[in-house]
Amino acid sequence: MITNQNYLPSAGRYDTMLYQRCGKSGLKLPIISLGLWHNFGGVTVYENSRMMVRKAFDLGITHFDLANNYGPPPGSAEENFGRILKADFLNYRDEMIISTKAGYNMWPGPYGDWGSKKYLVASLDQSLKRLGLDYVDIFYHHRPDPETPLEETMSALDLIVRQGKALYIGLSNYKPDEAKKAIKILKELGSPCVIHQPSYSMFNRWIEAELLDLLEENGVGCIAFSPLAKGILTDRYLNGIPADSRAASSSIFLQPEDITEEKLVKIRRLDELAKSRGQSLAQLALAWVLRRGRVTSALIGASKVSQIEDCVGVINRLEFSDEELNLIEDILK
Numbered sequence: 001m002i003t004n005q006n007y008l009p010s011a012g013r014y015d016t017m018l019y020q021r022c023g024k025s026g027l028k029l030p031i032i033s034l035g036l037w038h039n040f041g042g043v044t045v046y047e048n049s050r051m052m053v054r055k056a057f058d059l060g061i062t063h064f065d066l067a068n069n070y071g072p073p074p075g076s077a078e079e080n081f082g083r084i085l086k087a088d089f090l091n092y093r094d095e096m097i098i099s100t101k102a103g104y105n106m107w108p109g110p111y112g113d114w115g116s117k118k119y120l121v122a123s124l125d126q127s128l129k130r131l132g133l134d135y136v137d138i139f140y141h142h143r144p145d146p147e148t149p150l151e152e153t154m155s156a157l158d159l160i161v162r163q164g165k166a167l168y169i170g171l172s173n174y175k176p177d178e179a180k181k182a183i184k185i186l187k188e189l190g191s192p193c194v195i196h197q198p199s200y201s202m203f204n205r206w207i208e209a210e211l212l213d214l215l216e217e218n219g220v221g222c223i224a225f226s227p228l229a230k231g232i233l234t235d236r237y238l239n240g241i242p243a244d245s246r247a248a249s250s251s252i253f254l255q256p257e258d259i260t261e262e263k264l265v266k267i268r269r270l271d272e273l274a275k276s277r278g279q280s281l282a283q284l285a286l287a288w289v290l291r292r293g294r295v296t297s298a299l300i301g302a303s304k305v306s307q308i309e310d311c312v313g314v315i316n317r318l319e320f321s322d323e324e325l326n327l328i329e330d331i332l333k
């Protein structure tokens, strides 16, 4: 239990974190951002979630990423984050970048999913209520909708910005051809796409083929989600599956069978390399995602305060030699 109700953030919170410009926008993001997909919902211990948000902020993490459906149950991560904001961060709203999203199933009937204007506007209004905020900093369309005209989805995002309910627009999980069209429409509407949120890690390199070039050409930032492959690219599973890990939990997003022997062989070798560089495997994985400066921020998840501290330690060793990069290619082959 936290006894000190009056949270005073660390005075040194901006001393060591690095901030990168998000594409060609005015927005800067910390190189490590914290996502609230797991471990912040109604089924988790509130005080642990609260301590993680406090620790992140103390370490210079200014960006917190949510979505309408984060929980479980859906909506509860936003509710809990709203509670934490009210308890600890009322004086610090202007130091925070808070994002949310809509695009996955949220409520019954034809208006609670995908990408219609009806769904996006209603969903953000619900999110703002749960968060206790007047506006979010970034509002994302969470995934492309194959049926709704892209013009409608983009004009809903433009409307939301014009209404002042979000400052910046983001896209998530859009493939290069979809992103290209959406970015063009948003530019024409006068509310540019500021950020794209794709998955990216040593084990998941799809954005390297086309998407990163497209984003750079269009001045759009990139925040990479699941940079630790949901925990696989850490020391978590080096010696079996811990009882308190995501793979052992009821989350359907990481199952014990995802921790394959093939991956274990790789992470053991990567762990050796990390040790030779004087860093943890998680830090190595994050430094690698950030290695060319094309990814604005690595969007981590965490279940413990100590994991956030460890991840932020990446700032002590970001650079790679050519030999190290070649060795990583060899290991990942």
Ligand SMILES: NC(=O)c1ccc[n+]([C@@H]2O[C@H](COP(=O)([O-])OP(=O)(O)OC[C@H]3O[C@@H](n4cnc5c(N)ncnc54)[C@H](OP(=O)(O)O)[C@@H]3O)[C@@H](O)[C@H]2O)c1
Pocket (backbone or CB within 6 Å): 034, 035, 036, 037, 038, 065, 066, 142, 172, 173, 197, 224, 225, 226, 227, 228, 229, 230, 231, 232, 234, 235, 236, 244, 245, 246, 247, 282, 299, 300, 301, 302, 303, 304, 306, 307, 308, 310, 311
């Ligand atoms: N846009 C989208 O469609 C989408 C999809 C997925 C995620 N996201 C965003 O990305 C965020 C991050 O996703 P993610 O949680 O899958 O990211 P991740 O960073 O790849 O994995 C996080 C997990 O790794 C483990 N971990 C973290 N730091 C560690 C450390 N230093 N040492 C050992 N283990 C460590 C923890 O596992 P344990 O829990 O087992 O301790 C933690 O829950 C989400 O919260 C969400 O904001 C977006």
